[in-house]
Amino acid sequence: MKFSKILASAFALTLLFNISCRTNDDPIKEELPKGAYENGIIITNEGGYSTPTSTVSFIPTDLSKQEDNIFAKNNDNAILGNVFQTIGFKGDLxxxxxxxPNKVEIVNRYTFKKTATITSNLSTPRYIAFTPNNTYITNHDFSTVKKVNIYDNANNFVKSIDFDRYAEKISASNGYVYVQTDGLTYDSSYNELATGHTISRINPATNAVDKTITLSDDLVIRDMIADDNFVYVVTSDYTNSNIYKITSATGNVQKIELPGITGAQKLALDNSKLYFMTSGNKIYNLTATTANSMFTATASYAYGFNVIDGNVYVSDGSFTGDSTVRIYNSTGTIVKTLNTGIGTNGFYKN
Structure with missing residues (x-):
């Protein structure tokens, strides 16, 4: 009996020693920060049309500090260029x-170190979207150029798809790429005119248009945005506004009328909730088919708009000096005011 007890005790000590050694040999690994610009908001400053004054700013999630010119600071004071239109994200890029300048600069999104540049076949590039195998960039000069360029994952040009009137906003959703292919023009007296009422769908399997959706009103298409399953389009004039909810997989369309709301302009998505802003700077959210008034933002020229983690970002755009950005909570209280760059036009969660 004593011998059995001694053996059992020895076995227990050996097991405890092995577990202890294994624990010491395999410590828990802490996730290292990806870079200085992780967990914050990237702000795009469009810059002037004829001067290379485009810049990028950054604020952390807690809004505690602001860092400007982060592209130049991390790329040997390189000049970004003119008319910075938008940012698209794919993985860490x-x-x-x-x-x-007809270019797309590719950087690491967390360090802002440049990794590559796309220039091939670009002509006034506007917006960008991605599928697993390709990059899609709209090119639109409001005159003769109206196309989507397609590139592979090595940034090689694959082909272009031409459109009749427009190639503006573009979004990837549920395996398809949706393109805003109509919008706004003006008559000789500078009155707004709709160019048409179409949204086109590209099938990435063929890189060809497989569906054209014609919206059922005669209003101007103002904006388009998408999540994983739906594409949202806002149309308006000086007396009416509508939102269209397109099921990405099928192309089926639900029209949501916005009675009493005029001049709906800009869309935003935050935690699966849709928001929009009107030409009068009024902010709304949408619950099912009901628009809920939130507050009116302060801006002489509301240029950039987004909603991120419940906060509403609105830029009062200036092209002669710094723009002013006001960050509101959901009740309309200003939580932060920033002076940013020339023509601040976008806010992106990073």
Missing amino acids: AYLVLNV
């Missing part, structure tokens, strides 16, 4: 679309 951010694609910075500049429509006057």
Whole structure:
């Protein structure tokens, strides 16, 4: 009996020693920060049309500090360019679309170190979207150029798809790419005119248009945005506004009328909730088919708009000096005011 007890005790000690050694040999690994610009908001400053004054700013999630010119600071004071239109994200990369220099600068989204540049076949690039195998960039000069360029994952040009009137906003959703292919023009007296009422769908399997959706009103298409399953389009004039909810997989369309709301302009998505802003700076959210008034933002020229983690970002755009950005909570209280760059036009969660 004593011998059995001694053996059992020895076995227990050996097991405890092995577990202890194994624990010491395999410590828990802490996730290292990806870079200085992780967990915050990237702000795009469009810059002037004829001067290379485009810049990028950053604020952390807690809004505690602001860092400007982060592209130049992390790339040997390189000049970004003119007319910084938008940013698109794919994995750890951010694609910075500049429509006057006809280029897309690709950087690490967390360090802002440049990794590559796309220039091939670009002509006034506007917006960008991604599928697993391709990059899609709209090119639109409001005159003769109206196309989507397609590139592979090595940034090689694949082909272009031409459109009749427009190639503006573009979004990938549920395996398809949706393109805003109509919008706004003016008559000789500078009155707004709709160019048409179409949204086109590209099938990435063929890189060809497989569906054209014609919206059922005669209003101007103002904006388009998408999540994983739906594409949202806002149309308006000076007396009416509508939102269209397109099921990405099928192309089926639900029209949501917005009675009493005029001049709906800009869309935003935050935690699966849709928001929009009107030409009068009024902010709304949408619950099912009901628009709920939130508050009216302060801006002489509301240029950039987004909703991120419940906060509403609105830029009062200036093209002669710094723009002013006001960040509101959901009740309309200003939580932060920033001076940013020339023509602040976008806010992106990073």
